[in-house]
Amino acid sequence: MNITVIGAGSWGTAISGVAAARADRVCVWSFDEDSTKGINERHVNPLYLSDYTLPGNVSASSSYEEALRGADGIIVVVPSPFLRATIKGAAPYILHDVPVLCLTKGIEEGSGKLMSEVVAEEIGNPGRVAALSGPNHAEEICKGSLSAAVIAAEDHDVAEFFRSLLISPEFRIYVTSDMIGIETCAAVKNVIAIVCGVAAGAGYGDNTLALIMTRGLAEISRIVHARGGDPMTCMGLAGMGDLVATCTSPHSRNRSFGVAFAHGESLEDYQRRTHMVVEGAAAARSTAQLARSLGVDAPITFALESSLYQGVELEEALRTLLDRIPTEEFYGLDL
Ligand SMILES: NC(=O)C1=CN([C@@H]2O[C@H](COP(=O)(O)OP(=O)(O)OC[C@H]3O[C@@H](n4cnc5c(N)ncnc54)[C@H](O)[C@@H]3O)[C@@H](O)[C@H]2O)C=CC1
Ligand SMILES: O=C(CO)COP(=O)(O)O
Numbered sequence: 519m520n521i522t523v524i525g526a527g528s529w530g531t532a533i534s535g536v537a538a539a540r541a542d543r544v545c546v547w548s549f550d551e552d553s554t555k556g557i558n559e560r561h562v563n564p565l566y567l568s569d570y571t572l573p574g575n576v577s578a579s580s581s582y583e584e585a586l587r588g589a590d591g592i593i594v595v596v597p598s599p600f601l602r603a604t605i606k607g608a609a610p611y612i613l614h615d616v617p618v619l620c621l622t623k624g625i626e627e628g629s630g631k632l633m634s635e636v637v638a639e640e641i642g643n644p645g646r647v648a649a650l651s652g653p654n655h656a657e658e659i660c661k662g663s664l665s666a667a668v669i670a671a672e673d674h675d676v677a678e679f680f681r682s683l684l685i686s687p688e689f690r691i692y693v694t695s696d697m698i699g700i701e702t703c704a705a706v707k708n709v710i711a712i713v714c715g716v717a718a719g720a721g722y723g724d725n726t727l728a729l730i731m732t733r734g735l736a737e738i739s740r741i742v743h744a745r746g747g748d749p750m751t752c753m754g755l756a757g758m759g760d761l762v763a764t765c766t767s768p769h770s771r772n773r774s775f776g777v778a779f780a781h782g783e784s785l786e787d788y789q790r791r792t793h794m795v796v797e798g799a800a801a802a803r804s805t806a807q808l809a810r811s812l813g814v815d816a817p818i819t820f821a822l823e824s825s826l827y828q829g830v831e832l833e834e835a836l837r838t839l840l841d842r843i844p845t846e847e848f849y850g851l852d853l
Pocket of ligand 2: 623652653654655656708711760763764769770771772773795796797
């Protein structure tokens with residue numbers, strides 16, 4: 519079986535190694551020529567997870583045509599800001615019935631579309647597109663550290679195809695049909711993780727962290743419900759599981775950026791310094807747009823959006839949050 523992974527960042531590199539255990543051949547499409555060269559010559563991606571040696575049946579290419587030739591299954595894992603353009607470029611080489619699994623976490627700005635919806639729009643035949651999410655820091659997955667994820671698909675056979683490709687004793691994979699739920703959780707938890715980082719950077723304690731995570735989960739649930747997903751999904755791996763991992767882990771780029779932002783570093787400087795994506799920064803804007811269009815109250819997201827993009831000082835954004843009068847613990851959804 520031949521698998522193509524589109525995207526050679528940290529998660530693309532780690533998932534290539536996971537897929538290589540069952541596939542005969544894995545070919546990674548990489549935007550960066552240095553990654554392509556490193557993987558083909560030394561089985562190492564010099565830009566991401568550079569201390570991880572990929573299995574010998576993983577190769578790389580910067581050509582869509584070459585990377586996608588003969589693919590029996592495709593995994594898409596490019597950061598959300600580049601997803602549509604990348605899939606548009608790859609689409610002519612993707613056959614109509616090949617199953618596709620989307621690992622990107624985000625919401626498209628402007629359209630409010632989920633990542634699998636963007637992929638399906640560009641390649642057609644939406645029933646063959648699935649999504650995977652969960653608490654899965656690439657740094658731990660590539661070391662075989664015990665983890666779990668959930669795959670969502672409309673078509674159970676598509677979910678099973680990818681589950682049997684990726685499952686192992688170290689990587690437990692559950693399935694669900696709630697694509698909206700898991701993909702919305704995946705995008706919005708990154709926003710909440712930045713705010714947790716901001717609070718930690720500003721000197722707040724663990725009670726505050728728990729407060730932001732819990733009210734963040736309520737915010738995510740309201741958006742999932744309004745978008746047509748199942749709020750119970752928020753209690754699972756893609757919801758609470760990933761929220762806990764991202765809001766507390768030193769591996770999280772979103773949390774780390776929040777800490778740096780509280781200390782005065784700009785988003786641009788942080789991304790240049792780390793050359794990694796901070797998905798929650800893009801998601802703060804796209805989630806806020808989506809919440810407004812759905813008429814959902816999303817105060818934590820609105821506060822981050824205002825200080826990242828509308829020139830509102832961080833202290834003022836936090837004060838706006840704290841000035842809210844606590845009322846009913848749950849509102850706006852049928853939990
Ligand atoms: N890193 C992780 O542990 C996890 C990441 N994810 C998600 O996976 C997705 C990919 O993230 P990472 O692999 O972490 O990325 P990364 O931050 O490690 O790397 C950035 C990637 O963007 C690529 N890139 C830069 N400019 C580009 C362009 N113009 N067009 C196309 N690609 C370009 C780079 O080549 C590189 O592959 C994100 O949505 C992220 O939220 C999900 C679970 C775990
Ligand atoms: O989604 C992730 C872990 O599940 C990765 O989170 P960060 O992008 O914050 O590192």
